[in-house]
Amino acid sequence: MNVSLDLILAQMMLGLSAGVFYAMLSLGLAIIFGLLNVINFAHGALYMLGAFVALIGHSYIGPWLGYEDFQLGFWPALIVAPLLVGCFGMLLERTMLRRLYQFDHIYGLLLTFGIALMLQGFFTNYFNVSGTPYGGQPESLNGIVNLGFMYFPKFRLFAIVMSIVVCFLTWFVIERTRLGAVLRAGVENPKLVQAFGINVPLMVTLTFGFGVALAALAGVLAAPIYSVSPLMGANLIIVVFAVVVIGGMGSIMGAIVTGLTLGLIQGLTKAIYPPAANTVIFFIMVIVLLVRPAGLFGKE
Amino acid sequence: MKRMLMAATCGLTMILASGASTAQDESQGLSSDYVKVGVLSDMSGVYKALEGPGAVVAAQMAIDDFGGSVLGKPIKLVSSDHQNKPAVASSTARQWIDRENVDMITGLDNSAVGLAVQGLASDKGVITMNTGSGTTELTESQCTEYGIHYVYDTYSLPVGTATAIVKNGGETWFFITADYAFGHSLEDNTSMVVENLGGKVVGGVEAPLGTTDFASYLIQAKASGADVIALANAGSDTVNAIKQANSFGIVEQGQQMAGMLVFLTDVKALGLETAQGLQFTTAFYWDRSDEARKWSQRFFEKHGAMPTMVQAGVYSATLSYLEAVKKAGTDDADAVREVLGDMTINDMFVQGGDILPNGLMTHDMYLVKAKSPEQSEGPWDLLEVVATIPGEKAFIPLSESACQLLDK
Numbered sequence: 043m044n045v046s047l048d049l050i051l052a053q054m055m056l057g058l059s060a061g062v063f064y065a066m067l068s069l070g071l072a073i074i075f076g077l078l079n080v081i082n083f084a085h086g087a088l089y090m091l092g093a094f095v096a097l098i099g100h101s102y103i104g105p106w107l108g109y110e111d112f113q114l115g116f117w118p119a120l121i122v123a124p125l126l127v128g129c130f131g132m133l134l135e136r137t138m139l140r141r142l143y144q145f146d147h148i149y150g151l152l153l154t155f156g157i158a159l160m161l162q163g164f165f166t167n168y169f170n171v172s173g174t175p176y177g178g179q180p181e182s183l184n185g186i187v188n189l190g191f192m193y194f195p196k197f198r199l200f201a202i203v204m205s206i207v208v209c210f211l212t213w214f215v216i217e218r219t220r221l222g223a224v225l226r227a228g229v230e231n232p233k234l235v236q237a238f239g240i241n242v243p244l245m246v247t248l249t250f251g252f253g254v255a256l257a258a259l260a261g262v263l264a265a266p267i268y269s270v271s272p273l274m275g276a277n278l279i280i281v282v283f284a285v286v287v288i289g290g291m292g293s294i295m296g297a298i299v300t301g302l303t304l305g306l307i308q309g310l311t312k313a314i315y316p317p318a319a320n321t322v323i324f325f326i327m328v329i330v331l332l333v334r335p336a337g338l339f340g341k342e
Numbered sequence: 343m344k345r346m347l348m349a350a351t352c353g354l355t356m357i358l359a360s361g362a363s364t365a366q367d368e369s370q371g372l373s374s375d376y377v378k379v380g381v382l383s384d385m386s387g388v389y390k391a392l393e394g395p396g397a398v399v400a401a402q403m404a405i406d407d408f409g410g411s412v413l414g415k416p417i418k419l420v421s422s423d424h425q426n427k428p429a430v431a432s433s434t435a436r437q438w439i440d441r442e443n444v445d446m447i448t449g450l451d452n453s454a455v456g457l458a459v460q461g462l463a464s465d466k467g468v469i470t471m472n473t474g475s476g477t478t479e480l481t482e483s484q485c486t487e488y489g490i491h492y493v494y495d496t497y498s499l500p501v502g503t504a505t506a507i508v509k510n511g512g513e514t515w516f517f518i519t520a521d522y523a524f525g526h527s528l529e530d531n532t533s534m535v536v537e538n539l540g541g542k543v544v545g546g547v548e549a550p551l552g553t554t555d556f557a558s559y560l561i562q563a564k565a566s567g568a569d570v571i572a573l574a575n576a577g578s579d580t581v582n583a584i585k586q587a588n589s590f591g592i593v594e595q596g597q598q599m600a601g602m603l604v605f606l607t608d609v610k611a612l613g614l615e616t617a618q619g620l621q622f623t624t625a626f627y628w629d630r631s632d633e634a635r636k637w638s639q640r641f642f643e644k645h646g647a648m649p650t651m652v653q654a655g656v657y658s659a660t661l662s663y664l665e666a667v668k669k670a671g672t673d674d675a676d677a678v679r680e681v682l683g684d685m686t687i688n689d690m691f692v693q694g695g696d697i698l699p700n701g702l703m704t705h706d707m708y709l710v711k712a713k714s715p716e717q718s719e720g721p722w723d724l725l726e727v728v729a730t731i732p733g734e735k736a737f738i739p740l741s742e743s744a745c746q747l748l749d750k
Contacts, residue, residue: 049565056557170386173554173578186591192561193591268554269582312558316547319558 045313052192053313054306059198059267061305062205063260067282068289068297069209070256073216076292077229077249080139080150086279087158088127088254090272092261093176094165095123097270100178116178116266123262124255131254132247139250140243158276165272173269201263208259209298216294225249284327290340300338371413371672374443378418379405379660382431382438382459383449383474385423388552388577392605393451393474396653397421399645401448404660412667420444426551428458435459439466445673446471446663448492448656453477453524460489467675469682471663473655476576476603477527478738481702485745488675490682490701493655494625496524498736499602500532502623502709502729507570507600508539516568517546518559518583520575525551528574528602544568549575556583557590564592576603581611588616605650609712609724617712617724624710626651626691627725633690648722658691694733700745707736 067085074082099114099122114122134157142149183197216222228235228242236242261275268274282301289300304323312319330338381401383393398421405417420438424431431450438444439462447463450456451474463470464486472480473493480491515536519525525548533543545566547559560583563571571587573580580601587599601608604622612620628638628648637657641649649657663678666685670677687695692705709729718724740748 046565049561052561052565053558056561059557170390173552175578175582186589186594188591193595195589197589269578271554274554309558312562316558316562 057309065301086275092258127258128255290337296339
């Protein structure tokens with residue numbers, strides 16, 4: 043099959059729409075790892091949780107509460123889901139994760155992995171394993187945009203733009219503002235920062251909550267594109283961890299750029315040699331680990 | 343007086359004894375104190391809507407309509423979720439047969455599951471009446487003594503649909519295929535029909551069962567430039583692919599989407615706005631005859647949706663099985679299978695249905711077309727029957743069957 047430029051551009055556009063999800067999730071992971079030194083394996087499950095808040099808000103909450111007409115639409119869900127899931131994350135941090143900071147990374151990883159399995163198990167029990175379509179996509183985002191080389195759904199375009207904006211705002215706050223400076227100082231030397239009168243444990247909790255909220259936000263954005271399923275996070279998190287490893291653990295800009303780039307590379311592979319599309323990321327991961335074990339943007 | 347009493351007692355005893363013995367005679371042929379039907383279906387995944395819980399409702403209706411008992415013993419029903427995993431299905435079927443004395447298994451809406459369970463059940467001498475699977479393998483190279491394929495197969499679907507599309511000018515085809523036994527079987531059979539009519543297959547991709555994002559497959563299909571993008575998949579895979587094709591403007595740009603296997607519930611899920619004009623082949627449509635309408639209305643009251651061909655097939659299969667048990671006077675699989683082979687099935691689902699020695703049930707199929715929203719007069723007034731495909735054309739003739747049982 044001859045590969046036309048239009049096909050390459052179209053597949054790369056789709057790759058970008060997957061890439062923004064990689065970027066948002068790996069960004070959250072990077073922030074959490076940078077500040078808490080925790081490898082959050084529950085990140086995919088929390089992304090799934092965000093999508094479920096949107097789904098439940100749209101289709102189930104009304105009948106549950108006895109008000110058939112009550113619905114949490116897509117726009118409110120964009121705020122409510124990250125808040126709810128973020129609070130849930132902070133609760134996890136306060137009650138469980140906090141106790142493990144003094145131990146090896148592996149304990150935090152095991153705990154969060156267990157939490158992920160429990161969340162998935164819970165939702166698998168009550169919802170369709172292979173996904174429930176989300177019907178709450180707003181009217182204003184229905185329809186198609188003609189990009190010249192392809193017709194592209196308006197909603198996906200919105201998800202791409204919104205994710206990129208959120209990612210760069212996050213980067214800006216952490217790397218370019220005073221608040222970010224304090225955060226970064228807390229990572230370097232928590233005791234000294236505490237001596238300046240800053241409540242470091244609270245800061246850590248809030249940061250974890252923010253990382254988790256990013257995952258939930260990605261979940262809400264994903265709900266109308268993919269079906270909402272209990273395993274949607276488990277399928278994605280493997281790729282996202284590969285992205286984190288390639289970008290370098292804990293690097294903010296690294297996470298964003300790597301996420302987007304790998305999405306594009308995956309799309310390109312789909313156009314040129316489709317069967318390799320699912321493995322290309324891991325192939326790159328192997329090479330990066332061999333050549334630059336700390337990751338492309340990581341510090342040795 | 344005493345003598346009279348003695349005589350009366352004797353008489354009564356004899357009546358009671360003879361009554362008991364006839365009762366015993368009647369149930370002698372049964373392997374246990376009941377006849378048990380198992381519905382093994384996808385209760386949570388992509389095929390839930392087209393078979394799933396609705397099939398359990400249909401089987402229960404058949405048991406109730408039959409009177410709840412056969413040969414003097416109660417009829418029981420069990421059901422389980424096979425999760426589209428042959429391993430899960432096999433272990434459930436094994437437990438049903440070995441421990442719970444299940445006499446007949448129906449449903450099996452996944453070809454990989456259908457093949458696994460049919461093989462296992464036949465080895466153990468249990469009849470399967472497969473209503474949900476598509477693959478022709480069930481009655482071809484993997485045919486078994488007790489396996490019956492009841493509703494449709496991947497040969498009968500393209501005969502109607504692909505023929506109609508090619509004749510309307512859809513000459514070049516691109517396949518998006520569900521990557522397992524059913525999808526491959528459907529693609530092969532459809533390609534055969536297309537090529538026999540002078541059409542051409544220009545390419546294809548295989549998507550895993552339960553794919554939620556068909557975008558990149560659709561982009562490939564678009565780039566192929568084919569007249570027809572054929573979906574060799576089913577259930578929510580079909581629905582997702584058609585919806586996403588719409589959201590990427592594929593139909594607007596002049597390519598035609600064709601579902602090789604579409605169920606009533608898929609048309610409902612798509613909505614007529616999207617589905618209108620879609621042609622496909624079905625074994626049953628609720629509004630086609632008076633009998634079908636009456637039964638479907640009863641089904642609707644219990645299930646809240648009109649029946650798909652598979653759900654109607656479960657009712658018909660269960661009823662036919664129970665009638666065969668009654669006629670045979672036993673639940674012995676050999677005897678029941680023989681009666682089923684001799685029967686001509688006439689009910690709200692089929693007229694003149696005939697179960698061949700290789701297990702294939704042949705009957706008329708219908709080419710249908712989704713109505714436009716303006717034509718539709720009710721929430722389930724979705725289809726119109728365009729043509730009837732007679733049973734002998736819709737299925738592989740016995741003379742061409744590759745089933746080894748026929749060589750004996």
